[in-house]
Amino acid sequence: MSQLEEIRERLDLCDKKIVSVLEERMDIIKEIMVYKKENGLPILQPEQEKRQRKMLLTHVDENTYKDEILDIFTYIVENSRRIQAKTLFTHNILLIGFMGAGKSTVSTYLSKILASPQVEMDEEIVKKEGMSINKIFEEYGETYFRNCETNLLIELQKKNNQIISCGGGVALRDENVAEMKKNGKVVLLTASPEVILERVKDNDDRPLLRGNKNTEFISNMMEQRRPKYEAAADVVVNTDYKTVEEIAEEIVVKLTRDAD
Ligand SMILES: Nc1ncnc2c1ncn2[C@@H]1O[C@H](COP(=O)(O)OP(=O)(O)OP(=O)(O)O)[C@@H](O)[C@H]1O
Ligand SMILES: O=C(O)C1=C[C@@H](O)[C@@H](O)[C@H](O)C1
């Protein structure tokens, strides 16, 4: 065996060790998830990731390859989140609820913490149609927009593990709800009219609220929609005066409890 071959053999051995240790690490992540579920502990715990990162920084502080190792760990952590998500859910998570309930905000956070792709239905439709939602309503009318939503929903069910932020009106059509349930769990986010008003008052992107930004209008529309929203929901989470982190944790706990 030449010297180069011998060196390469050691490299190969090194890769095998890395694979084996990574496998062990991933199994540990799963074990932690099971333990947390069994003992009713918070599942997401973003602060634990920060502690781990701090610990890692002290481990590599003097290391010649510090930057490279830290770069690799970014991927390791990202993939741990994905394993965590797959341990928790094999389906899609669809967030529904009234305008301003926090569907986009919460799904962005969930997507990050679970390293799962986020789909923003309103944005997808805007991209596909090449115009804003206000413009779609003006040019083609609401029914056209609602058909865009239904078509997109059908397309989305082909993939798993997505965090889907639905437009506020998506759950109002029964055929949409049937589509959601084929491959997903539906989370209804709720909020009081006062909180909704506070959240939407400075934004003009919602055509249905134009000129209607008052609690009376919001409250009436909410009541009209409530039966459809509630019928579609697998779990309900109220968001009033809660942080995004608290809402995300509540969603995960309720969905996993639901799955047991
Ligand atoms: N838990 C929360 N606490 C405080 N502010 C929030 C919370 N959730 C969302 N917000 C704020 O409320 C506003 C509306 O939230 P968001 O856009 O996520 O609602 P949405 O449900 O996606 O609305 P739409 O149906 O119109 O898309 C945003 O400015 C967001 O930052
Ligand atoms: O609640 C609704 O009907 C809507 C909510 C938004 O997400 C957009 O989909 C659109 O403005 C309609």
Ligand SMILES: [Mg+2]
């Ligand atoms: Mg939104």
